[in-house]
Amino acid sequence: MLTKRLIICLDVRDRKVTKGVRFEGNIDVGDPVEMGAGYSNDGVDELVFYDIMASAENRPCDFEMVKDIARNVFVPFSVGGGIRNLEDMNQVLLAGAEKVSINSLAVLSPEIINQGALAFGSQCMVLGMDVKFVGVSERIPSGYEVVIHGGRKAMGKDAVAWALEACDRGIGEICLNSIDTDGMKHGYELAVTEKVSQAVNVPVIASGGAGTPKHIAELFEKTSADAALVASMVHFGDYSVQSIKDSMRTAGIPVRGKPIIL
Amino acid sequence: MASLIVVDYGAGNRVSVVNAFRALGIEAKPSADPGEIRNADRVVFPGVGAAASAMERLSQTGIAGALRAVVESGKPLLGICLGCQIILDESEEDGGTKTLGLISGRAVRFKEEKGIKIPHMGWNQVSYPKMHPIFKNIKSGSDFYFVHSYYPQVSSEFVFGETVYGTQKFPSLIGKDNLIAAQFHLEKSGDAGLEVLKNFSRWDGKC
Numbered sequence: 001m002l003t004k005r006l007i008i009c010l011d012v013r014d015r016k017v018t019k020g021v022r023f024e025g026n027i028d029v030g031d032p033v034e035m036g037a038g039y040s041n042d043g044v045d046e047l048v049f050y051d052i053m054a055s056a057e058n059r060p061c062d063f064e065m066v067k068d069i070a071r072n073v074f075v076p077f078s079v080g081g082g083i084r085n086l087e088d089m090n091q092v093l094l095a096g097a098e099k100v101s102i103n104s105l106a107v108l109s110p111e112i113i114n115q116g117a118l119a120f121g122s123q124c125m126v127l128g129m130d131v132k133f134v135g136v137s138e139r140i141p142s143g144y145e146v147v148i149h150g151g152r153k154a155m156g157k158d159a160v161a162w163a164l165e166a167c168d169r170g171i172g173e174i175c176l177n178s179i180d181t182d183g184m185k186h187g188y189e190l191a192v193t194e195k196v197s198q199a200v201n202v203p204v205i206a207s208g209g210a211g212t213p214k215h216i217a218e219l220f221e222k223t224s225a226d227a228a229l230v231a232s233m234v235h236f237g238d239y240s241v242q243s244i245k246d247s248m249r250t251a252g253i254p255v256r257g258k259p260i261i262l
Numbered sequence: 263m264a265s266l267i268v269v270d271y272g273a274g275n276r277v278s279v280v281n282a283f284r285a286l287g288i289e290a291k292p293s294a295d296p297g298e299i300r301n302a303d304r305v306v307f308p309g310v311g312a313a314a315s316a317m318e319r320l321s322q323t324g325i326a327g328a329l330r331a332v333v334e335s336g337k338p339l340l341g342i343c344l345g346c347q348i349i350l351d352e353s354e355e356d357g358g359t360k361t362l363g364l365i366s367g368r369a370v371r372f373k374e375e376k377g378i379k380i381p382h383m384g385w386n387q388v389s390y391p392k393m394h395p396i397f398k399n400i401k402s403g404s405d406f407y408f409v410h411s412y413y414p415q416v417s418s419e420f421v422f423g424e425t426v427y428g429t430q431k432f433p434s435l436i437g438k439d440n441l442i443a444a445q446f447h448l449e450k451s452g453d454a455g456l457e458v459l460k461n462f463s464r465w466d467g468k469c
Contacts, residue, residue, distance in 0.1 A: 172381070
């Protein structure tokens with residue numbers, strides 16, 4: 001039986017994993033390669049690395065870092081931030097990442113999804129989607145609108161409609177982040193997660209709001225999401241990969257076990 | 263020193279396969295040279311992508327012939343993912359593609375079914391109807407990482423591992439004599455995958 005995935009997200013700035021803390025700005029929590037290898041050894045199912053300054057600094061993501069990660073991490077990982085075109089995608093995949101994650105680039109130039117899927121296969125293409133609750137309207141029938149630039153810019157696109165369009169264009173997976181719950185540690189935005197998961201036929205990763213293992217169990221009990229993305233709850237040592245998986249197991253959710261090597 | 267070649271025909275995961283062996287302290291060399299592949303002591307045949315374009319490339323470069331020679335020589339050959347499908351007679355993909363024919367069978371697509379998504383992506387269990395030497399110390403039912411829409415349909419004598427997706431049980435590890443092939447990504451399956459790669463590096467090619 002296919003298991004539900006636990007994915008850890010590492011935001012990287014100046015080759016350090018960083019985490020936004022409310023009212024305190026960003027603090028560095030460690031080296032991306034060491035942390036990635038550590039989580040991989042702890043049994044995480046997948047990793048996501050975001051080069052959070054690449055777009056603002058108008059440069060590609062750090063390909064050398066991706067190569068270092070690939071030499072030390074033996075679970076699948078994706079890379080986002082600073083993916084500007086097909087050549088950047090090619091470099092990231094050649095460096096050893098399984099997938100590339102695109103967000104505002106896809107919203108602004110949706111054709112890149114078709115091109116990437118054709119060149120590298122849909123399984124390599126992850127759509128990062130930031131959404132915000134704006135209320136149901138004729139323009140936004142799901143009630144959730146697509147936003148970019150960390151939520152500062154609304155795009156006038158309905159979340160479900162955009163997810164369906166991206167699938168038609170060949171996206172292989174959707175990482176759905178709720179701006180409303182992100183960083184709040186009160187649990188995922190279940191309603192939009194379920195709306196998008198029900199609408200599309202590609203895996204959906206829920207993101208934004210996990211604060212305790214209970215939130216992850218709740219996500220899988222109440223929605224058909226395929227994966228849960230977490231960050232600060234593990235970066236600061238509050239919870240371990242295995243403690244989260246134990247709580248998923250207790251809730252009856254299929255989880256990848258530690259391999260048994262005899 | 264015994265040579266281990268990872269076939270390089272543009273498949274995306276060759277880098278990860280080489281990295282995984284190197285992390286184990288095993289020298290693995292990517293190569294696109296049919297002569298070098300033919301003369302290697304053992305060969306890994308990775309793959310990601312579509313069958314037709316991969317097959318075209320293998321034929322044009324002469325790698326197809328080199329892989330046949332490796333199989334005939336009795337030296338160990340490990341296929342991974344698309345490399346597990348291209349060794350069959352044909353694939354349903356791209357409207358039907360004739361493939362290498364090293365094991366009789368065909369690559370078929372998962373049937374649409376309520377509650378499953380295609381591709382099959384993520385961690386799933388591999389159970390052994392019979393034990394293959396390169397899986398000897400890994401418990402049946404361990405999880406491995408999959409990403410695929412097609413799977414190898416072969417007769418039961420060639421099946422060394424099975425996986426269930428939705429209601430569909432499919433062969434996920436197939437082999438014949440010195441040839442063994444996994445539909446899942448050993449190079450991305452954490453400790454279990456690394457253990458299998460280590461076993462492969464010591465396998466004599468006999469079942």
